[in-house]
Structure formats: structure tokens, C-alpha cells
Amino acid sequence: MWLVFAFGSALFAGITSVLAKCGIKQTNSTIATAIQTIIVLLFSWLMVFIVGSQGQISTLDVKTLIFLVLSGLTTGASWLCYFKALQIGQTHKVVSVDKSSTVLTILMAFIFLHESMSIYSGVAVVLIAIGTFLMIDKDDMQKTESKGTGWFFYAFGSAVFASFSSILGKIGVFQIESNLGTAIRTSVVLLMSWLMVLITKKQKELSHIPKKEFMFICLSGLATGCSWLCYYKALQDGLASVVVPIDKLSILVTVSFSYFVFHERLSRKSMIGLIAIAIGTAIMALSTLFG
Numbered sequence: 001m002w003l004v005f006a007f008g009s010a011l012f013a014g015i016t017s018v019l020a021k022c023g024i025k026q027t028n029s030t031i032a033t034a035i036q037t038i039i040v041l042l043f044s045w046l047m048v049f050i051v052g053s054q055g056q057i058s059t060l061d062v063k064t065l066i067f068l069v070l071s072g073l074t075t076g077a078s079w080l081c082y083f084k085a086l087q088i089g090q091t092h093k094v095v096s097v098d099k100s101s102t103v104l105t106i107l108m109a110f111i112f113l114h115e116s117m118s119i120y121s122g123v124a125v126v127l128i129a130i131g132t133f134l135m136i137d138k139d140d141m142q143k144t145e146s147k148g149t150g151w152f153f154y155a156f157g158s159a160v161f162a163s164f165s166s167i168l169g170k171i172g173v174f175q176i177e178s179n180l181g182t183a184i185r186t187s188v189v190l191l192m193s194w195l196m197v198l199i200t201k202k203q204k205e206l207s208h209i210p211k212k213e214f215m216f217i218c219l220s221g222l223a224t225g226c227s228w229l230c231y232y233k234a235l236q237d238g239l240a241s242v243v244v245p246i247d248k249l250s251i252l253v254t255v256s257f258s259y260f261v262f263h264e265r266l267s268r269k270s271m272i273g274l275i276a277i278a279i280g281t282a283i284m285a286l287s288t289l290f291g
Contacts, residue, residue, distance in 0.1 A: 002238035005230040006246040012227035014253020016220050018261055020083060021091050023216035027209050028202050029083035032217050034193040035209075037079070039221025040228065041190050044183040047229055053177035060176065067172035068181055071165050072188025078161035079189065080196060081154045089151025091258040092251075092266065096135035097155035099248040099277070103129045104163040106284075109240040112167055120287035121241065127280030128245060134273025169232060170240045178236040182228050245281040252278060 024032045048054050085094045106125055109115045117125075136152075172181055197203055209217075227250075234243045255274060258264040266274065 002234045002236075002243070003246070005234035006238065006243045007249070009227045009231035009234060009243075009247045010250040011253055012223045012230065012250075013247060014250035014257070016223040016227060017086065017091060017095055017250070017254045018257040019216050019220035019223055021086050021258075021262065023213045023220055024083060024087045025213060027213045027217065028205055029087045030080060030193070030196050030200055031202050031205055031209070032213075033079050033083045034190075034197050035214070035217050036221040036224060037076075037186065037190045037193045039218050040225045041183070041186045043222060043225030044179065044186045044228065047179040048177075048183045051177065051179050053180040056176050056180055064172055064175055065184075067168050068184045069188050071168035071172050072185040073192060074161045074165040074168060075185060076189040076192035078158045078165060080193065081158035081161065085151045085154035085158060089155065090264050091262060092255045092264050092270070093136070094151055094155045095251050095254045096132060096270075096273070097152060098158045098162065099251050100129075100132040100156070101159035101162040101166070102245045102248045102281075103132070104160070105166045105244045106241045108163060108167045109170070109244075113170060113240060115239055115241045117241070118287055120283055124245070124280040124284040124287070127276045127283070128248075131273040131276030131278075131280060134276065135270050136273075166235070166240060166244055170235055178232040179229060181236075182232045186228070242284055245284045249278065249281050 020032065020036070082094070082098060085098070103125055106117075106121070110117045169181070169185065172185070227247075231243070231247055234247075251274065255264075255266065259266075
């Protein structure tokens with residue numbers, strides 16, 4: 001069942017990227033992140049009470065709480081970078097760089113969580129790495145956007161923080177119900193994102209958000225909530241080295257929607273890269289199921 005949740009996470013994550021892009025055409029990315037987090041927080045705590053895991057709050061030990069907080073902080077940093085990158089870069093390019101966190105997470109799971117890596121897993125890692133490299137156009141990497149900073153650096157920052165978040169989250173939900181772990185992490189993200197709004201003094205822009213963009217931001221929050229719930233349920237029951245690459249298949253969903261919604265086209269090189277990522281992920285999942 002954890003594989004089903006992993007694929008569910010990929011589907012909702014792919015939809016999230018497109019909805020988020022629609023919601024930040026005029027809206028500041030930091031504000032959009034903060035608003036989205038409110039939706040995710042409400043959704044995640046609702047699930048906690050639905051499954052009845054709120055009783056575990058009083059039994060949380062210090063170690064678990066620390067790892068959940070650290071996971072929340074790295075998630076918040078990843079979100080802030082990701083939304084900024086989405087605002088100034090092409091969706092499929094940003095997502096491809098963000099998904100490079102897959103390789104780093106797999107290696108970290110091998111080192112810190114002692115998850116085994118077979119020859120098939122090694123081949124999958126190489127394919128995913130090559131695919132990610134091909135998806136990133138050299139000209140786009142060197143491009144400097146109108147706001148003074150290239151989207152690539154924000155996207156890469158998002159990938160690095162996402163990798164740490166996955167490993168810390170795996171440790172944090174080891175002994176507690178996954179929905180409760182998600183809710184606690186989201187609470188940390190909420191505090192962090194709104195603190196950034198205040199630090200950057202963007203709170204005055206809240207009243208000027210276009211209604212249409214506000215709706216897309218809220219829908220993005222709902223999709224994110226669904227993705228997170230599926231992701232951390234899969235992470236709790238399955239292997240992080242398999243759950244993470246399956247979750248990254250959301251790039252297939254994002255690329256498809258980006259083509260129809262934003263008319264973003266893939267080059268032949270990027271298409272080959274996308275196929276390599278998909279094949280590598282499939283090998284990773286199949287080697288776990290039948291290995």
C-alpha cells in the first residue's frame with residue numbers, strides 16, 4: 001500500500017506546481033508560500049482528528065520532536081526557494097532542478113538510514129542523475145532574470161533543503177502516526193513562512209492579491225496537503241530511497257500540465273532526460289518489489 005501512497009503523492013505534487021505558478025504571476029512568492037501553508041496546516045490537522053492520532057501528542061519524546069521541527073524548518077526553506085524559482089523561471093525547468101534532490105536523498109538514506117543499495121538501485125541513481133542533468137538547459141542556468149537572481153539558484157536551494165527534509169522527516173515519523181507528524185511539521189513551516197513575510201515587510205501586499213490568484217494559491221495548498229499526507233504515509237511504511245524517487249515522478253504530471261496550460265515545450269535533450277528519470281524511478285521501485 002505504501003507504493004500507492006507514493007504515487008498519490010507524485011500526482012498531487014505535480015498538480016501543486018502548476019496551480020502555484022498560476023497563483024504567483026502578480027503575488028509575491030513569500031506571501032503565496034505563507035497563505036498556502038495555512039491551507040495545508042488546516043488540512044493536515046483535520047486529518048489528525050479524523051484518524052484520531054491527537055492522543056499521541058502527549059507521548060512525543062524530545063528526539064522525535066526535534067527531528068520534526070528540523071524537518072519543518074528545512075521544508076519551509078525549500079518552499080520559499082521553490083516558490084521564488086517558480087515565479088521567475090519556467091515551470092518544467094524549475095521542477096527538473098528541484099527533483100535533483102532525488103539523488104542526494106537516496107545517497108543520504110544509504111549513509112544515514114542504512115538502507116541497502118543494490119546494483120539495480122545504483123543504475124537507477126545514475127539514470128536519474130543523467131536525466132536531471134539533461135533536463136537542465138545550460139543557457140537557462142546562466143540566464144539572469146529581471147529580478148537580479150537566476151531561478152536556478154533558488155531551485156537548487158529548494159532541492160538541497162528538500163533532501164534534508166526527507167531524511168529528517170523519515171526519522172521524525174518513525175514512532176508516531178504519519179498524519180500527526182505532517183501536522184507538526186506544517187506548524188513549523190507556517191511560523192517560518194509568516195516570519196519571513198514580516199521580515200521582508202510584505203504583509204501590506206496581502207490586501208492587493210488578485211482574487212483569481214488567491215484562489216489558485218488556496219487550491220495549491222489543498223493539493224500540497226494531499227501530497228504531503230500521501231508522502232509521509234508512504235515514507236513511514238516504506239523505504240525512503242524508493243518513496244522519494246516515486247514522489248519525484250510528479251515531474252511527468254507537471255510537464256504535461258505546463259505544456260497545455262503555459263505552452264512550455266521540451267527540447268529533444270530535455271525529453272530524453274525526462275525519459276531517463278522515469279526509467280530510473282521505475283527500476284528503483286521494481287527492484288524493491290521483486291528484489
